[in-house]
Amino acid sequence: MSLEMKMERNHCDWEQLKKEEAIFSLANGKIGIRGCLEEDFLIKNSYDNNTYMYGFFEKEKINYGENAYGYAKNHQIISPVPSGHGFAVLVDGETVSLVEGKVIKHQRIFDMEKATLNRLLEWESKTGKKIKIKSSRTILQNPKIKEDSLMSFEIEPINFDGEILIQSFYGILENDIDVNGDDPRVKNTLLKTLQYQYTVDNNSVNFISKALNTGVSVFAKFNESIDFVSNKYITKMNNSVIFNYKCDVDQGKHYKIICSGRYEFDEFIEEINLDEIQLLRSNDEHMKLFWEDNMVKIEGDTNLNSAIAFNIYHLYQSVGRTNNVNIAAKGLSGAGYEGHYFWDTEMYMIHQFIYTQPEIAKSLLMYRYNILPKAKERARELGIKDGVLFPWRTIDGEENSAYYPAGTAQVHINSDIAYAVVEYYKATHDDEFMKTAGIEILVETAKFWIAFGDFINGEFCINGVTGPDEYTALVNNNYYTNKIAQYNLLNAINYVKKYSYSGVTENELEEWHRAASLMRLPYCDEKQLTMQDDSIFDKAIWDFENTSKNQYPLLLNFHPMIIYRYQVNKQADTILAHYLFFAEENAEQINRDFDYYERITTHDSSLSKSIFGIVATLLGNVEKGYEYFMDTVYMDLDDKHQNVIDGIHAANMGGMWLSLIKGFSGFTYDKNGIPMFTNRIPKEWKSIQFNMKIRGSKIKINMIKDKTEASLLQGEEIDIILDNELITLKK
Numbered sequence: 118m119s120l121e122m123k124m125e126r127n128h129c130d131w132e133q134l135k136k137e138e139a140i141f142s143l144a145n146g147k148i149g150i151r152g153c154l155e156e157d158f159l160i161k162n163s164y165d166n167n168t169y170m171y172g173f174f175e176k177e178k179i180n181y182g183e184n185a186y187g188y189a190k191n192h193q194i195i196s197p198v199p200s201g202h203g204f205a206v207l208v209d210g211e212t213v214s215l216v217e218g219k220v221i222k223h224q225r226i227f228d229m230e231k232a233t234l235n236r237l238l239e240w241e242s243k244t245g246k247k248i249k250i251k252s253s254r255t256i257l258q259n260p261k262i263k264e265d266s267l268m269s270f271e272i273e274p275i276n277f278d279g280e281i282l283i284q285s286f287y288g289i290l291e292n293d294i295d296v297n298g299d300d301p302r303v304k305n306t307l308l309k310t311l312q313y314q315y316t317v318d319n320n321s322v323n324f325i326s327k328a329l330n331t332g333v334s335v336f337a338k339f340n341e342s343i344d345f346v347s348n349k350y351i352t353k354m355n356n357s358v359i360f361n362y363k364c365d366v367d368q369g370k371h372y373k374i375i376c377s378g379r380y381e382f383d384e385f386i387e388e389i390n391l392d393e394i395q396l397l398r399s400n401d402e403h404m405k406l407f408w409e410d411n412m413v414k415i416e417g418d419t420n421l422n423s424a425i426a427f428n429i430y431h432l433y434q435s436v437g438r439t440n441n442v443n444i445a446a447k448g449l450s451g452a453g454y455e456g457h458y459f460w461d462t463e464m465y466m467i468h469q470f471i472y473t474q475p476e477i478a479k480s481l482l483m484y485r486y487n488i489l490p491k492a493k494e495r496a497r498e499l500g501i502k503d504g505v506l507f508p509w510r511t512i513d514g515e516e517n518s519a520y521y522p523a524g525t526a527q528v529h530i531n532s533d534i535a536y537a538v539v540e541y542y543k544a545t546h547d548d549e550f551m552k553t554a555g556i557e558i559l560v561e562t563a564k565f566w567i568a569f570g571d572f573i574n575g576e577f578c579i580n581g582v583t584g585p586d587e588y589t590a591l592v593n594n595n596y597y598t599n600k601i602a603q604y605n606l607l608n609a610i611n612y613v614k615k616y617s618y619s620g621v622t623e624n625e626l627e628e629w630h631r632a633a634s635l636m637r638l639p640y641c642d643e644k645q646l647t648m649q650d651d652s653i654f655d656k657a658i659w660d661f662e663n664t665s666k667n668q669y670p671l672l673l674n675f676h677p678m679i680i681y682r683y684q685v686n687k688q689a690d691t692i693l694a695h696y697l698f699f700a701e702e703n704a705e706q707i708n709r710d711f712d713y714y715e716r717i718t719t720h721d722s723s724l725s726k727s728i729f730g731i732v733a734t735l736l737g738n739v740e741k742g743y744e745y746f747m748d749t750v751y752m753d754l755d756d757k758h759q760n761v762i763d764g765i766h767a768a769n770m771g772g773m774w775l776s777l778i779k780g781f782s783g784f785t786y787d788k789n790g791i792p793m794f795t796n797r798i799p800k801e802w803k804s805i806q807f808n809m810k811i812r813g814s815k816i817k818i819n820m821i822k823d824k825t826e827a828s829l830l831q832g833e834e835i836d837i838i839l840d841n842e843l844i845t846l847k848k
């Protein structure tokens with residue numbers, strides 16, 4: 118195993134262990150388990166030891182103190198499914214754990230090459246009995262395999278013979294965490310309407326989990342095998358069951374339990390495969406291919422390589438693999454943000470998939486296509502006569518944002534999705550997708566803008582909306598929103614013409630064109646600055662000097678009304694627009710805007726730094742780009758936002774990939790659609806190498822200081838531009 122692909126931690130520090138629940142979480146885009154300790158079902162020292170599954174969610178009515186027409190009606194909350202990763206050993210009644218007896222050695226290795234978390238615990242009881250436990254937890258990645266999880270738990274008495282008790286646990290852990298004060302980013306659990314029933318049959322447990330309000334059910338089955346003789350008895354609880362094995366063990370011998378589990382929305386009768394070697398082999402094969410497609414390597418910094426792999430791997434774990442799920446803001450590593458899908462997917466995360474596993478990117482877009490009917494209904498509900506309005510945050514397509522100024526008002530979500538459709542097409546030329554689904558997304562979102570915006574004094578205005586920056590709300594003409602809406606309209610026109618799409622009239626096309634060309638893009642001549650929105654410069658600048666470090670993030674310390682009165686940003690907004698449309702604006706302008714907006718941006722959102730870093734790099738300030746990048750790549754590993762306990766920051770992970778590929782490697786398209794790369798690697802690195810797929814061809818890029826090389830690994834020959842030189846990559 119290469120060093121870069123594994124992360125090792127050797128400590129018993131509970132504060133760190135709780136963070137590692139998210140950092141060492143494992144998932145396969147379907148189910149995810151937190152990196153809690155095996156014996157947690159007994160010692161209950163974790164923050165959140167649940168297993169989550171995309172698509173298993175509950176809902177409850179939002180109770181507004183003061184309701185208003187059109188407010189989102191329901192909360193949707195990703196909900197726990199039964200866990201199958203609890204194992205423990207008791208020696209003379211003492212639990213082998215970090216809280217009893219004495220720990221001789223504790224090691225955990227997060228192996229990203231094999232999608233496995235390994236643990237070694239050497240322990241001594243009060244009476245001096247020493248025991249070694251090796252456990253291994255894999256969430257199986259190969260879609261050809263029906264099983265989702267494989268656990269193994271192996272015990273070796275080091276210096277004694279005698280009786281021990283081994284336990285395995287299946288079900289719901291009921292030490293669920295509390296809703297944590299006022300932090301809107303923390304999960305909100307509701308277990309009252311969740312129902313878990315199970316039956317036990319020899320060595321297997323079958324669960325049915327039901328969310329009564331949404332009506333979603335999940336069928337889970339666990340099967341275990343043991344390689345030792347024992348006296349077995351079963352302890353049944355409400356939502357869980359424990360298999361107990363009393364056995365006489367001999368010093369130096371090994372005793373092992375293996376368990377695998379499978380989760381489905383439909384009932385299934387097949388037996389569970391318990392062939393450890395076979396399951397691991399198929400998993401390894403899959404992961405090998407994954408890493409071939411996703412290879413990114415920096416020469417000159419081993420730790421950095423492993424941090425890069427960490428981000429790439431987590432994003433892959435987090436992405437849903439079917440058309441009816443997406444990527445939650447925290448992936449499956451925790452229930453922060455209640456498992457909701459946001460614009461994070463289209464603006465930050467989908468790009469890694471577009472260029473390495475385009476079939477996954479397509480499935481993410483198909484999710485949006487599938488929720489179009491709900492988005493249409495929502496637009497009508499709000500009184501918008503045409504088009505669709507995608508939900509700001511959701512699980513099944515219904516709008517879930519209870520606080521509309523930083524929720525529903527972020528109508529830019531429509532064009533963010535349209536933008537991703539176009540990005541996907543540029544990279545794949547997948548006409549089939551465009552004709553059947555993509556075009557409809559472009560058309561319906563374009564229609565929305567005409568129905569929602571207004572022609573005022575010769576300009577097309579989009580008033581009363583919130584842009585990406587959530588410290589500024591309900592403004593007129595947010596530059597980002599208008600700029601991306603313009604792009605949305607122009608692309609809708611192009612693709613309607615390209616495919617002779619019949620659902621749009623000539624008049625409509627003209628109207629789209631008029632709106633796009635008259636789009637208001639606020640600019641201040643006096644300051645020579647792009648205006649984030651019409652009113653930005655009417656406000657005073659936030660008093661940064663008298664804001665202490667512990668008052669950040671501002672959202673936890675100031676009422677929104679106070680924040681909204683000032684020029685202060687949570688995250689990239691105008692700078693995000695400049696990142697998207699960099700080539701359309703002159704660099705001096707972007708430079709001026711960058712300096713200005715950087716000064717008023719707190720980066721309280723994890724979606725901010727990657728974008729500032731990319732724009733700094735594109736502007737030629739690679740040093741600054743590098744600084745932002747280092748904060749981006751280590752955001753979760755170093756818990757820079759101090760909330761990784763609630764789950765990883767998946768959008769930032771996508772931002773990390775974008776920083777490498779679109780920032781330091783300058784990947785973009787020229788005006789004829791030819792992929793181009795420009796070497797801007799930081800002086801700290803000797804080289805960067807990565808693979809990507811474009812239009813069916815897999816290519817390898819190698820950027821060394823002052824030199825860039827490329828080769829074709831698979832597929833047809835392809836033209837690319839390397840550091841301004843057009844070349845054809847041939848077999």
Ligand code: BGC
Pocket residue numbers: 446454459460461585587687688722723724768
């Ligand atoms: C950010 C949003 C983001 C959400 C989920 C918020 O803090 O401001 O832009 O969509 O987190 O990641």
